[in-house]
Amino acid sequence: MVGVLALQGAFAEHERMLAELGQDCVELRDADDLARPFDRLVLPGGESTVQGKLLRELGMLAPLRERIAAGMPTLGTCAGLILLARDVDGGQPCLATMPVRVVRNAYGRQLGSFHARATLSGVGEVPMSFIRAPYVSQVYPGAQVLARVGERVVAVRAGSQLGLAFHPELDGDTRIHELFLSL
Ligand code: GLN
Numbered sequence: 001m002v003g004v005l006a007l008q009g010a011f012a013e014h015e016r017m018l019a020e021l022g023q024d025c026v027e028l029r030d031a032d033d034l035a036r037p038f039d040r041l042v043l044p045g046g047e048s049t050v051q052g053k054l055l056r057e058l059g060m061l062a063p064l065r066e067r068i069a070a071g072m073p074t075l076g077t078c079a080g081l082i083l084l085a086r087d088v089d090g091g092q093p094c095l096a097t098m099p100v101r102v103v104r105n106a107y108g109r110q111l112g113s114f115h116a117r118a119t120l121s122g123v124g125e126v127p128m129s130f131i132r133a134p135y136v137s138q139v140y141p142g143a144q145v146l147a148r149v150g151e152r153v154v155a156v157r158a159g160s161q162l163g164l165a166f167h168p169e170l171d172g173d174t175r176i177h178e179l180f181l182s183l
Contacts, residue, residue, distance in 0.1 A: 002181075003028045003038030005064075007054045009046015009079060013169040017177050018042075031059040040073045040180070043080030045131065045167050048104070051079055052094040061094065068097045073160040073183035075176075081156075081163035082134050089137065098158045099140035102165075106135045106152075116166075120147040120155055123175050128154065128166035135165050 002018055004011050006027035015025045026036045041064070043051075055061040068074050068084075074097075076084040082102055083094040090104035107114070107130065116128045121144075128149065136153035139145055146162075147155035154165040160183045168176040 001026055001036075001038045002040045002042060003033075003036070004042045005044060005051070005055075005080075007058075008050050009044045010077075010167065010169060011042070011044040011046075013167075014042045014044055014075075014077075014177075017169050017174055018181075021174055021177055021181065023181065028060070031063070034060060034063050040183075041068065041075070042180075043074065043076040043083050044169070045078030045080060048079035048082035048088075048091060048094070052083060052092060055083075055094065065095045065097060068095060068161065071160050073180065074162070075180040076161070076163045077167055077169065078131065078133055078165060081136075081165055084161060084163050085134075085136075086140065087138070098156070098161050098163055099142040100136050100156050100158070100163065101138035101140075102134040103137050104134050105132055107133060116149045118147050118149050118154070120176065122146070123179055126168070126175060127171040127173055128168075129170045130154075130166050133165045136163070 084098040085102040087101035143158040
């Protein structure tokens, strides 16, 4: 069972894609939901400042951090990657379980949203939709680069955490979710 953080942002799109792969999801909306049976976690895109504030206020931050740090497979996309990052330029670290530094809203106004195709290690070439995306500016020991667009790192893995600067739930390609389900 996959727990999908459903406080704000693009959680329904992840649920749709996971349903296509035959996976049941539970929406995590408050601390009580954390008692429901799930053994994987999706942190969707959206607004990391809003999601981080709600995680704190709802008392979900510490219990989720503990479970991620204990090895629960976790997929963070865009704002979700920002929530996972240990260091955040232009924002506050939140869960801080992933040994990377990210830069928020890194592409400026002109390039607020764009598409690319690039190779993701172990998967192949995938479509990538970026929406006011971050990128990974430093990869600390314990994390590996999975994909770059140009010079910029846009996908990383650290143990069973996957962090993506883009939105794999929007392009109708299920391979990244399959990789997540295989962790
Ligand atoms: N710009 C957003 C943030 O900083 C992330 C955008 C997204 O998740 N598509 O949280």
